[in-house]
Amino acid sequence: MIGTVVIAGIVGYLSEKTQFTHNGYLPSIIICIGGAFLFYFVRIMFGFGFGSPGMNAIVSSIGALIVVPTHWRK
Template sequence: MLNLFGTVVIAGIVGYASERSGFTHNGYIQSIIICVGGAFLFFFFQRMFGFGFGSAGMNAIAASVGALVIVPFHWRK
């Protein structure tokens, strides 16, 4: 249960930091929502199938950055 809360916190920090640094231009709330959604998805995927990068923190960071790269570019033309 604590891993889930830590995942959400880390994903929120990654979303905020990516917007603050200029990596994305989605807006703060949108970037945080994208990161948290990707982290939730990867967290449950890891729990169901046992696939991951070792620690819950690395999983959250990788999933957040992956979601930030995939989601906005998918909707752009």
């Protein structure tokens, strides 16, 4: 659980650093952590995953950044 939060935070930071998103550092980190938590609980409840927990955290964080459309706002 703690590793998921750390990996999601790193993905959120790197997405802003590389200008993949333009939300701001804190909103991107919050979006990534929320997506990672959601997918973590889905994995626990239904057993669905992409392999290792680290890969699940990375994929779910990137997916949350893509799904949440804050980077299209001006």
